[in-house]
Amino acid sequence: MSEPNIKILMSCHKGIVAPQSNIFLPVHVGAEQAKLPLKNTTPDNTGDNISERNFTFCELTAQYWAWKNLNADYYGLCHYRRYFCFDGKRHHANDHKQIEVKSLNQFTLKEYRLDDEGLIRSCVAGNDIITPPYWNVKGTPTEDGPKKTIKEHMMGYGLIDEEGFALLENIVEKNQPEFKQDLDSYLNGSQYLGYNCYIMKKDLFFQLCDFEFSILFDFDKQFDYENRTTTQKRVCGYLGEILYSVFINHLRRTSNYKIAQYPMVFFEDTKPLFSLEAENTATRDDNTLDIVWRYYDKLPEALAVGISSLIEQLDPQKTYRLHLLCRHDFDYNFTKQLLPAVPKNLAIEQTTWQNIDLDSLGLDLSEEELYDLYPLLLPWLGNAQHKILWVDGLCVFNNDPVEVALNANTPLTCNLSVLTERELNRPKNKAVLNTYRSQNSLAEPTLSPSVIVLDPAALRESFALQDILRQYQEIFAAFDTPQITKIKAKRFPQEYPASYLAAQSVLLQKLNASAFNFSDATQSINFEETQKWANEGTFKEWKDSTTANIINYRAENYPYLFPDPVFAPVFWNKARRSNSYELILLKMFKKRENRLIDLLLPKDSLGRKIARKLITIIRRS
Numbered sequence: 001m002s003e004p005n006i007k008i009l010m011s012c013h014k015g016i017v018a019p020q021s022n023i024f025l026p027v028h029v030g031a032e033q034a035k036l037p038l039k040n041t042t043p044d045n046t047g048d049n050i051s052e053r054n055f056t057f058c059e060l061t062a063q064y065w066a067w068k069n070l071n072a073d074y075y076g077l078c079h080y081r082r083y084f085c086f087d088g089k090r091h092h093a094n095d096h097k098q099i100e101v102k103s104l105n106q107f108t109l110k111e112y113r114l115d116d117e118g119l120i121r122s123c124v125a126g127n128d129i130i131t132p133p134y135w136n137v138k139g140t141p142t143e144d145g146p147k148k149t150i151k152e153h154m155m156g157y158g159l160i161d162e163e164g165f166a167l168l169e170n171i172v173e174k175n176q177p178e179f180k181q182d183l184d185s186y187l188n189g190s191q192y193l194g195y196n197c198y199i200m201k202k203d204l205f206f207q208l209c210d211f212e213f214s215i216l217f218d219f220d221k222q223f224d225y226e227n228r229t230t231t232q233k234r235v236c237g238y239l240g241e242i243l244y245s246v247f248i249n250h251l252r253r254t255s256n257y258k259i260a261q262y263p264m265v266f267f268e269d270t271k272p273l274f275s276l277e278a279e280n281t282a283t284r285d286d287n288t289l290d291i292v293w294r295y296y297d298k299l300p301e302a303l304a305v306g307i308s309s310l311i312e313q314l315d316p317q318k319t320y321r322l323h324l325l326c327r328h329d330f331d332y333n334f335t336k337q338l339l340p341a342v343p344k345n346l347a348i349e350q351t352t353w354q355n356i357d358l359d360s361l362g363l364d365l366s367e368e369e370l371y372d373l374y375p376l377l378l379p380w381l382g383n384a385q386h387k388i389l390w391v392d393g394l395c396v397f398n399n400d401p402v403e404v405a406l407n408a409n410t411p412l413t414c415n416l417s418v419l420t421e422r423e424l425n426r427p428k429n430k431a432v433l434n435t436y437r438s439q440n441s442l443a444e445p446t447l448s449p450s451v452i453v454l455d456p457a458a459l460r461e462s463f464a465l466q467d468i469l470r471q472y473q474e475i476f477a478a479f480d481t482p483q484i485t486k487i488k489a490k491r492f493p494q495e496y497p498a499s500y501l502a503a504q505s506v507l508l509q510k511l512n513a514s515a516f517n518f519s520d521a522t523q524s525i526n527f528e529e530t531q532k533w534a535n536e537g538t539f540k541e542w543k544d545s546t547t548a549n550i551i552n553y554r555a556e557n558y559p560y561l562f563p564d565p566v567f568a569p570v571f572w573n574k575a576r577r578s579n580s581y582e583l584i585l586l587k588m589f590k591k592r593e594n595r596l597i598d599l600l601l602p603k604d605s606l607g608r609k610i611a612r613k614l615i616t617i618i619r620r621s
Helices: 051-057 060-069 106-111 117-124 150-156 162-175 177-187 202-222 235-254 300-313 332-338 367-380 401-407 418-425 456-462 465-478 498-510 527-533 536-543 568-576 581-593 595-600 606-620
Strands: 006-012 024-028 074-079 082-084 098-103 129-131 198-201 259-261 264-269 288-295 319-326 346-352 388-392 394-397 412-416 447-454 521-524 550-553
Touching: 006 060, 006 117, 024 060, 051 060, 051 202, 051 235, 060 074, 060 202, 060 235, 074 082, 074 202, 129 235, 150 162, 150 177, 150 235, 162 177, 162 202, 162 235, 177 235, 198 202, 202 235, 235 259, 288 300, 288 367, 288 401, 300 319, 300 332, 300 394, 300 568, 300 581, 367 388, 367 447, 367 456, 367 465, 388 401, 388 550, 394 568, 412 521, 418 447, 418 498, 418 527, 418 536, 447 498, 447 521, 447 550, 465 498, 527 536, 550 568, 568 581
Parallel strands: 006 024, 006 074, 098 264, 129 259, 288 319, 288 388, 319 346, 521 550
Antiparallel strands: 074 198, 082 264, 129 198, 388 447, 394 550, 412 447
């Protein structure tokens, strides 16, 4: 017997990291009105469709499209940020009984087994319908205070008003009178289902669509959309949540269908996959530069200073593409507000650094391996011919980065690492012995991947991606780098042990990397310790590099965190000319103000979470 055809639609209005399974079908909702099509998604404006009404029907335009155009044995619907979790584990859930996860990426998809086709099939088999769990709205805060019923709750959020509910109730009584009892019971109760997320057999899916759209089309014709907010105009989508819940409750009351409940994973951040687009980079052009910038700090004002300094240096006759790879919780929209006018020859896009297209590379990496290898993977993302500049952390620019790229005369050029020299020359006392490399020799010079220029075509000819991965694994094992959590660093995300820094340098040397002069790229690190432990020759060259083309500020030396960091005047001179200056000073003042609570209850600590929960309970009572 052949396996049933299961299709779970993912309603999307922007690019995301999608589960890699034939079960899932990403659908671009509102495609009829979209400026550009979404890649690797099915538009909802083909065949019989209601795509142009997406502004009010929301994800239901995908449901309607599937009803009229898609043939399957099971139909499902989820959202770009909500997915059913079938792993059977006990996860902490919020008061909506959803598992909250910070970022949707390939690693969290794998962690929660969200695209495990075999697991999904085993859970769907034997059930007629799968829904999320119910949750109780009673006492849940709304903008109008906590409410007791679902109707009051939705009105408290301003989603539907009395007029909308009255029209809905009249239409249900007229078009689907057998459901009126269930509608009244649901709206006046407190057990909320909602979200329009489900998986169900074909016959039940068709019943649901017949029921919902017979009511919603009538409502859409009669409802007055004039002088409504964007949220209020989404009314048919909100009513769809109600009608879906009413339909499920009606089946529970009147039939014996097998209905299973599985929790949903809710992703706070859903950024698209990062890839260097082949069609835009297929020809060699030394006046074109891709800048890939991984910015791990949370301060949007500081990044705005860095980008503003870049904009100052751009040549109007050249083309630049800036790819920002930030934390999942980074407020890039605020950064954009602080930027000067962005010239037409600079394109900026932003995502999280975890969202690289590993499938296109044919690699299965851990999150830590990806963090380490990221810049070395760039030549294989697309078919780039011109050079790529990689910068990691907070940077400011004193020159056109194309000139820096042209100064790189080898396929792989990176900055010298005085930091590595400093760390390797420290005394190996007992307290820090385990942070040092196990090998006895390290070829000079020591290199750092914080600023790199890559010639992608030359690197693809010289190396195979799997060979780079193999060398990385062998070198890091040989240096016995400790299992530190680099991605969730304690205080500064760039505080790594010396063995890790040494392994980085050896890997770059194995790939025949050469070093920039300090006048091209330099690092801001602690001056006194560096003078004491770094090699004298490189120290003297480094300390005079205040006018380097690119200055990379390490977390241990951020100008806005410490009083006298080296190269700080360069940053502050850039900051004073930007829109960020006063805001950074204000943040510095507030940071010192808030330090006591952070010391008593550190962020993300159990105590902080308990305190936040107690505050929520007190507010509800």
